[in-house]
Amino acid sequence: MTEPARKRVLTASILHEANSFAITPAPLDHFRRQGILEGAEIPARYGATRTEMAGFLASGAAAAWEMLPIIVVPCAPAGPVSAAAFAWFRDRLAAGTQAAGPVDGVLLALHGAMSVEGEPDGDGALAATVRAIVGPNIPISITLDPHSNISDRLAASVNAISAYRTHPHTDHFEAGQRAAATLARAMAGEIHPVVHHVRGHQLRGFDSARTSPPDGPMRRALTLARSLEQADPGVIEISLHAGFGLADVPHAGPSVAVTGNGADPRYTALAARLVRFAWDERHNDTVKMHRVDDALAAAAAIPPGPGPVVISDFGDAPGGGGHGDATALLRAILANPPPNTVFVSIADAAAVQAATAAGEGAELPLELGGHTAPAHGGGPIAQRFRVLKLHSGAYIHEGPYTPGVHGNFGPSALLECNTVRIVVTTFQRNILDLQQLRIFGIDPQTCGLIAIKCMDAFRAAFAPFSRAMIACETGGVSSRVHTSLTFHHLRRPIWPLDPDAVVAAHAGYTP
Numbered sequence: 001m002t003e004p005a006r007k008r009v010l011t012a013s014i015l016h017e018a019n020s021f022a023i024t025p026a027p028l029d030h031f032r033r034q035g036i037l038e039g040a041e042i043p044a045r046y047g048a049t050r051t052e053m054a055g056f057l058a059s060g061a062a063a064a065w066e067m068l069p070i071i072v073v074p075c076a077p078a079g080p081v082s083a084a085a086f087a088w089f090r091d092r093l094a095a096g097t098q099a100a101g102p103v104d105g106v107l108l109a110l111h112g113a114m115s116v117e118g119e120p121d122g123d124g125a126l127a128a129t130v131r132a133i134v135g136p137n138i139p140i141s142i143t144l145d146p147h148s149n150i151s152d153r154l155a156a157s158v159n160a161i162s163a164y165r166t167h168p169h170t171d172h173f174e175a176g177q178r179a180a181a182t183l184a185r186a187m188a189g190e191i192h193p194v195v196h197h198v199r200g201h202q203l204r205g206f207d208s209a210r211t212s213p214p215d216g217p218m219r220r221a222l223t224l225a226r227s228l229e230q231a232d233p234g235v236i237e238i239s240l241h242a243g244f245g246l247a248d249v250p251h252a253g254p255s256v257a258v259t260g261n262g263a264d265p266r267y268t269a270l271a272a273r274l275v276r277f278a279w280d281e282r283h284n285d286t287v288k289m290h291r292v293d294d295a296l297a298a299a300a301a302i303p304p305g306p307g308p309v310v311i312s313d314f315g316d317a318p319g320g321g322g323h324g325d326a327t328a329l330l331r332a333i334l335a336n337p338p339p340n341t342v343f344v345s346i347a348d349a350a351a352v353q354a355a356t357a358a359g360e361g362a363e364l365p366l367e368l369g370g371h372t373a374p375a376h377g378g379g380p381i382a383q384r385f386r387v388l389k390l391h392s393g394a395y396i397h398e399g400p401y402t403p404g405v406h407g408n409f410g411p412s413a414l415l416e417c418n419t420v421r422i423v424v425t426t427f428q429r430n431i432l433d434l435q436q437l438r439i440f441g442i443d444p445q446t447c448g449l450i451a452i453k454c455m456d457a458f459r460a461a462f463a464p465f466s467r468a469m470i471a472c473e474t475g476g477v478s479s480r481v482h483t484s485l486t487f488h489h490l491r492r493p494i495w496p497l498d499p500d501a502v503v504a505a506h507a508g509y510t511p
């Protein structure tokens with residue numbers, strides 16, 4: 001008796017979230033310095049992480065599939081991907097897919113908010129590239145970030161969509177396993193998955209996908225989605241997407257994808273029902289934004305106790321494509337420093353070079369930060385700084401956000417000014433892992449105040465020991481105040497840029 005042939009499964013992970021308003025480009029070097037992997041490097045480096053790719057590989061090992069990993073491009077949000085970098089990713093993916101020969105299925109990890117110079121829909125272009133090579137009958141199952149803007153082309157190019165169900169995102173691995181489970185059923189001929197996708201009439205929704213608030217809109221939408229899945233055995237998965245509102249592309253904003261067994265209008269109706277839920281909850285935002293002075297006053301009013309107060313620099317968050325060097329919050333802190341304060345971080349390669357040349361213990365004048373776009377979040381701070389520590393800037397996430405993944409600030413320095421310790425890095429990175437402070441000798445739990453460049457992702461690691469978390473709108477390009485940004489390519493009308501009544505009439509919603 002001969003063994004049945006092992007299923008051959010092609011896999012790749014190419015993740016990017018592009019802020020259309022960021023002026024920092026994303027050339028190939030931007031991705032290379034965070035560690036692009038190919039072929040056999042992928043299981044060696046990613047097998048022990050908690051990423052979607054690790055979920056794919058674990059599922060493949062359990063099912064004895066022959067896994068064919070092609071490429072991993074780690075997520076490092078910035079501006080749109082340069083045309084040359086994107087062509088490189090796409091060509092490596094296409095060449096790997098062609099070289100793999102016939103496959104039984106495909107697992108892709110995409111972000112869903114990748115735009116490219118000259119191409120508003122990078123994710124759709126990648127999925128369509130793979131589809132064109134493997135043909136129409138090979139199932140393609142993908143994971144997405146819930147901050148994805150899903151184009152019609154992306155939805156039509158794949159058979160199944162599984163977005164993460166947590167924000168901060170701590171279930172990349174589980175999303176990968178779910179995508180693989182659907183692929184297994186499709187490869188066995190048990191189901192014929194088809195994506196039914198409905199886009200809303202909003203730029204943001206589902207409370208930005210936050211799942212920390214126990215009774216927030218996203219948790220309730222997820223609960224509803226699970227009950228709708230259970231009520232209909234034809235529903236394979238309902239995937240919810242809050243969208244990424246800092247993308248000036250026609251398809252930006254919240255959407256719902258129902259992966260059904262075969263094509264059927266009832267699946268589209270389920271997606272529309274959840275899109276309507278997002279509309280009805282559009283004003284329900286669980287994080288209150290503070291202006292800079294209000295945030296510092298609110299922090300000062302928190303009763304003393306163990307653990308830090310964390311102020312997030314929401315307007316200049318590298319995780320949302322912020323430049324990572326805006327100074328409005330740091331300037332206010334330096335003017336009236338709360339005790340035992342750490343600011344993490346300012347991206348300023350020239351400042352790091354000067355600090356490195358001066359050496360640990362030296363004091364030097366700097367024009368720190370604010371060089372990229374002074375009009376968006378504040379220009380350079382001219383002060384004298386003491387160099388407390390120099391570091392390579394390499395770290396490994398301890399989690400709960402993608403534990404095991406390597407990160408890289410580039411050469412970095414811990415500086416001090418007016419008693420405030422400031423982490424200064426070469427590259428901008430979202431701050432979401434305690435290791436990003438510990439490598440500089442900072443114990444986050446013993447700080448009084450931590451000011452942090454991040455939107456929401458830090459909450460998973462910092463909430464357990466923080467006295468309070470305060471969100472601060474600082475005027476950078478990841479600000480939520482969309483009225484200060486000009487959209488040229490977005491479909492209209494859309495909420496909140498156009499009046500409720502106009503959007504509701506366009507959508508056909510009765511009050």
Ligand SMILES: [Zn+2]
Nearest residue numbers: 145146147169
């Ligand atoms: Zn996200």
